[in-house]
Amino acid sequence: MPAQTLLETLRTPADLRxxxxxxxxxxxADIRKAICDQIAVSGGHLAPNLGVVELTIxxxxxFDFGWDRLLFDVGHQCYPHKLLTGRLGLLKNLRxxxxxxxxxxxxxxxxxxxxxxxxxxxxxxxxxxxxxDTLNKEGYDPAxxxxxxxxxxxxxxxxIVNGVAMEGLNGAGILQRQFLVVLNDNGMSxxxxxxxxxxxxxxxRLSHTYADLKKxxxxxxxxxxxxxxxxxxxxxxxxxxxxxxxxxAWFEHFGLLTAGPVDGHDxxxxxxxxxxxxxxxxxxxxxxxxxxxxxxxxxxxxxxxFHSPAPFVREGCRVEIKKxxxxxxxxxxxxxxxxxxxxPKVLAATAAMPDGxxxxxxxxxxxxRSFDTGICESHALDMMAGLAKTGxxxxxxxxxxxxxxxxxxxxxxxxxQGLAVRLLLDRAGLVGGDGAVHHGxxxxxxxxxxxxxxxxxxxxxxxxxxxxxxxxxxxxxxxxVRYPRDNVSDLVTSRLGVTPKFxxxxxxxxxxxxxxxxxxxxxAVLAFGTPAIxxxxxxxxxxxxxxxxxxxxxxxxxxxxxxxRSLLERRIPIVTVEDHSIIGGFGAAVLEAxxxxxxxASRVVRLGLPDSxxxxxxxxxxxxxxxxxxxGIARGIRAAAELGASRPGRLPEIHVARSASPxxxxxx
Numbered sequence: 153m154p155a156q157t158l159l160e161t162l163r164t165p166a167d168l169r170x171x172x173x174x175x176x177x178x179x180x181a182d183i184r185k186a187i188c189d190q191i192a193v194s195g196g197h198l199a200p201n202l203g204v205v206e207l208t209i210x211x212x213x214x215f216d217f218g219w220d221r222l223l224f225d226v227g228h229q230c231y232p233h234k235l236l237t238g239r240l241g242l243l244k245n246l247r248x249x250x251x252x253x254x255x256x257x258x259x260x261x262x263x264x265x266x267x268x269x270x271x272x273x274x275x276x277x278x279x280x281x282x283x284x285d286t287l288n289k290e291g292y293d294p295a296x297x298x299x300x301x302x303x304x305x306x307x308x309x310x311x312i313v314n315g316v317a318m319e320g321l322n323g324a325g326i327l328q329r330q331f332l333v334v335l336n337d338n339g340m341s342x343x344x345x346x347x348x349x350x351x352x353x354x355x356x357r358l359s360h361t362y363a364d365l366k367k368x369x370x371x372x373x374x375x376x377x378x379x380x381x382x383x384x385x386x387x388x389x390x391x392x393x394x395x396x397x398x399x400x401a402w403f404e405h406f407g408l409l410t411a412g413p414v415d416g417h418d419x420x421x422x423x424x425x426x427x428x429x430x431x432x433x434x435x436x437x438x439x440x441x442x443x444x445x446x447x448x449x450x451x452x453x454x455x456x457x458f459h460s461p462a463p464f465v466r467e468g469c470r471v472e473i474k475k476x477x478x479x480x481x482x483x484x485x486x487x488x489x490x491x492x493x494x495x496p497k498v499l500a501a502t503a504a505m506p507d508g509x510x511x512x513x514x515x516x517x518x519x520x521r522s523f524d525t526g527i528c529e530s531h532a533l534d535m536m537a538g539l540a541k542t543g544x545x546x547x548x549x550x551x552x553x554x555x556x557x558x559x560x561x562x563x564x565x566x567x568x569q570g571l572a573v574r575l576l577l578d579r580a581g582l583v584g585g586d587g588a589v590h591h592g593x594x595x596x597x598x599x600x601x602x603x604x605x606x607x608x609x610x611x612x613x614x615x616x617x618x619x620x621x622x623x624x625x626x627x628x629x630x631x632x633v634r635y636p637r638d639n640v641s642d643l644v645t646s647r648l649g650v651t652p653k654f655x656x657x658x659x660x661x662x663x664x665x666x667x668x669x670x671x672x673x674x675x676a677v678l679a680f681g682t683p684a685i686x687x688x689x690x691x692x693x694x695x696x697x698x699x700x701x702x703x704x705x706x707x708x709x710x711x712x713x714x715x716x717r718s719l720l721e722r723r724i725p726i727v728t729v730e731d732h733s734i735i736g737g738f739g740a741a742v743l744e745a746x747x748x749x750x751x752x753a754s755r756v757v758r759l760g761l762p763d764s765x766x767x768x769x770x771x772x773x774x775x776x777x778x779x780x781x782x783x784g785i786a787r788g789i790r791a792a793a794e795l796g797a798s799r800p801g802r803l804p805e806i807h808v809a810r811s812a813s814p815x816x817x818x819x820x
Contacts, residue, residue, distance in 0.1 A: 157182045165212040165236055165263075176213065176419045180205045183232050184447040186243060194246045195462045195585065196254050199445035199455040200308075201231040203338050203416075207306070207440055208232035210422035211334070214430055215302060217263055220292075221281050225274025225307035225317070227255035227589065228460070229336070230264075237263040247585030249769045255589050269589025270557065271311040271527045275320025275333060278305040282331050292330045294433050302330050302430055309337040310504060314527050324435045325407030331435035332426075337413060338444040338455075403437045412439030417446060456507055477639035481578055483613040484635070485510030487620050488547065488576075489517045495624060499539055499546045501525060503532045509549035509578050533558040536573045537565035545624055549576040552592020552634060553583075559598050562630060567602035572627045575599075576620075580609070580634035580681070581731030582761070582775060587768030593761050595634060596680075597736025600709045604629030606656060607709040609681030609730075609738075613640040614651035615704070622654035634681060636731060638771065641685045644704075657710035659703045662688055666701040673701035675792045676719050680705045680730040680738035683759075683780055687729060690786040698793050708738040711745045720746060725755040725792035729780055734760035757792045759785065 158175065159182035162168050168179070183205050191198045209232070211222065217237075224230050234252055235243065239260060245251020256264040266277055282303040285291040292300035311317055312335060324331055403410040409432070414425055422440070429436055444459075445451030450471040451458040457473070464473040492498045492514060501523040506512035514522040525532040529550060536546040550558070555577060566573045580592040600607050606626055610616040610633055623631045644662060645651065652660060661667045662684060675698055677687045684704045691700035703715065705728075719726055728739035739758030746753035761778050775781040779788070 159183060159186065159235065159240065162236060162240075163238055165217065168209070168212055168236060169216075173213075173420055173423060176206075176209055180209055180419070181447075183209075183235055186235060186240070187231050188448060188451075190243050190246050191461065192464050192466065194248075195460070196246050197228040197231065197460045199451045199458045200226075200229045200338075202448060202451055203442045203444040203446050203455075204229045204306070204336060205232045205446065206417045206419050206422060207334070207336060207442060208236065210419055210426055211304065211306070212236050213423055214426040215304060220302040221265065221278065221285070221304065222263070223265055223274045223278040223281070223303075223305040224256050224268055225305060225311050226271045227268040229306070229308070230256050233263070234261070237261050247587070247768050249767055249773070253587055253768050254585060255587065267589055269586065270554065271308075272314030272316035272320070274305040274307050274311075275317055275324055278303050278331070278333075279320060279323045279327065282327055282329060286329055294330075294431060302332070304332040304334060306334045306336055309335060309339065310527050315530055321403070321406045321408065327435045329434075330430075330432055332429050332432075333408065333435070333437045335412070335437055335439045336416065336442055337439060338442045407435065409434055409436040410439065411436065413441040414438070416440040416442035478613070479637075479639050480613075480616065480635040481508065481510045481637075483510075483616055483640055484549065484576055484578070484620075485513035487613075487617050488514045488549075490617075491547075491620055491624060492518050492521060495545065496521075497543065497545045498624060499523070499536075499544050500549065501532055501536060501546065502549045503527060503529045503554065505549070505551065505554075505578075508551070509576065511549045529554050529558040530561050533561040533573065534565050537561065537569065537571050540566070540571040540573050541569070545572065545574070547574045547576055547620075547623070549578060551590070552577040552580040552595045553590045555595055556598065562599065563602060566630050567605060570604070570629060573630055574623045574626075575630070575632035577632055577634040579637045581636045582766065582771055582778065583637050584771035584774065585768050588765045591761075591766065592634070593733045594736070595632065596708050596730070596732050596738060597740075599630065599632055600736070600741060602630055605709055606631040606707065608633045608654070608707055609705070610635050611679075611682050611684045611704050612642065612644055612651075614645055615706075616640075618651055618654050619706075622656075626656075634732075636682055636771075638682065641682070643685055643688060647688075654706060657707050657712055659705045659707070659712040659715050662702045662704055663691065663700070666699055669699070671699060672722055673724055674698040674796070675725050675727060675789050676701045676703065677727045677729060677785065677789065678703050678705045678715075678738075678742060680708055680728070680732070683729040683731055683785065686775075686780070686782040687727075687785050689782045690789060693782070693786055694789060698789060700789055705738060708741050711738075711741045713745050713749060716742055716745050717749055717751060720751045720753065720755070723755065723796065725757065725796040727757045727759060727785070727788045727792045729759040729785055729788065730761075731775070731780060732760055733763070734758055735763060755792070755796055757788055757795065759788045 158178045184202055187201050239252050242252035247254045255269045257267055258264045285301045290301050292302045414421055425438060429438055443452055444455040461473050464471055488500050499521045500511050500514040502509045502511040503525050504527040506515055506524050532548055536548050539546045555575060577595055583590045596607055599605055608619055610619050616635060619633045666673050677700060679687045687702045691702050694700055728742050730738040737760050739760055743753050743756055759780050766774050766777060
């Protein structure tokens with residue numbers, strides 16, 4: 153039996169604080185090995201977690217976050233924190249319902265305060281908790297409440313430029329109490345940070361101050377007489393100490409005392425600075441320089457690839473990421489390069505996700521017409537509006553979960569102006585291991601409210617290509633297309649051959665032999681997006697039991713009203729299925745269309761994501777839980793067929809069962 157590692161002896165951060173500083177590097181090595189070994193098997197966020205190991209250890213060594221407050225900004229740097237707070241045993245089932253979430257999860261531990269996966273929020277929520285603790289008479293004050301709660305938040309250098317983070321800094325600067333913002337500066341977000349702030353941090357890192365910091369800074373701090381070293385230094389700073397405390401003078405304009413940059417992998421230095429910051433009576437930024445992917449050369453030298461890799465194999469110095477097919481993301485990258493090559497007015501943009509959205513290919517091929525704005529979705533969409541106003545055809549590639557942050561801009565600066573901005577919504581629907589913080593579950597419900605919007609979904613690579621061609625020519629308003637974090641299927645192409653062009657508000661029949669047969673279908677499935685593939689398989693499995701017509705709906709706005717009318721007037725039950733919230737989604741659009749045409753919609757059965765959160769697991773298991781996999785669609789077809797032969801009153805029971813309890817849906 154292998155000897156127990158030092159990490160395995162730690163049940164709580166209190167155990168960590170019993171160790172000597174000299175033992176902490178061993179804990180760091182154990183954490184790195186545990187994380188890397190697990191992600192090689194399951195996939196997950198690797199490089200960002202390797203980079204914050206020493207910082208996390210130092211934070212828990214100095215603060216007591218069982219009482220004090222620790223808030224993360226962008227939760228994908230939380231693995232070391234979880235391993236230090238009693239969750240090492242959950243690591244083996246990382247990113248599944250049986251194990252550890254890849255993001256902070258309050259249901260797992262009281263050490264996690266918020267579920268968080270979007271950037272920019274940590275400072276503002278920390279300000280709220282600091283104010284709440286003060287109002288509750290629990291806030292730390294060195295004079296009146298030395299045993300009170302301290303508050304700290306960790307934010308990345310790429311996240312600090314997010315508009316919400318700026319608002320948070322503005323609020324933090326007027327706090328009259330202890331408040332610590334740790335700026336984790338690794339020169340990277342998911343890819344290279346963009347913009348003037350990133351350039352500013354580059355200049356700071358390259359200055360002589362950082363090179364001399366350990367030597368000069370520690371000597372100066374030790375030489376300050378009496379009281380808190382940082383407070384004394386702040387009040388007595390001469391020209392040399394200003395180099396430590398005012399290098400980041402930009403933050404001083406927000407009213408935040410600023411120190412650094414300090415070496416984020418030097419545990420004694422980190423502990424010394426954090427110990428001083430812990431006892432200040434004013435808000436402070438500690439600028440910490442880290443290396444993303446620290447400890448493994450392959451992750452350090454290619455931190456974008458190893459930001460959140462799939463499972464991989466290490467053979468000596470060689471590392472190979474496992475591949476299992478062609479993804480929608482890979483397909484859209486090539487499709488956009490082709491479109492930009494044909495039309496010089498077509499532009500592409502992303503918000504810090506060039507690899508994750510496939511736009512890295514456009515950035516390489518057309519650097520003058522491609523943009524990475526950094527983690528600034530609102531700015532990106534407003535910039536797209538400006539480009540559209542000047543005659544260009546902009547495409548903004550963004551995860552569905554992140555387009556929520558730019559909805560106001562989609563409304564005010566795009567739709568209200570009648571501008572043609574195009575959204576490529578990657579990671580739409582259920583996203584697997586990233587879980588609830590990243591599911592793209594409400595883009596249709598949001599965007600469908602905008603006048604003249606064309607809201608689409610695709611089922612495979614040929615349909616994605618035709619959709620982009622349609623969007624290039626659509627000038628009436630905003631347009632969007634959604635596709636999942638999944639591989640493309642060739643099922644439809646192998647059956648039907650050439651994919652027809654997109655026509656506004658027109659669906660496509662995927663079972664022409666049923667549609668044109670002498671006998672009317674028993675059930676029609678209107679599938680929005682890739683659930684059409686499982687609907688076809690479900691229809692195949694029910695051959696001999698029911699005649700099922702399957703349609704690729706293509707549009708949630710405008711819905712194919714002629715098709716809906718034809719089916720309902722012939723009393724053919726309809727099953728709508730979508731990888732989106734059942735509230736406000738495609739199925740709701742079909743019901744609304746039927747009502748507007750004065751048709752009886754009692755034979756419409758809707759399948760979609762339930763009105764409850766679906767936690768991390770494989771995408772296949774999540775689809776089954778929601779009842780929108782092949783088996784779930786088959787159940788829906790049977791229910792609709794039975795409904796067609798019975799009284800309409802059964803329909804509300806189907807809706808309630810499918811909306812209220814994912815477990816009940818899965819059990820059907």
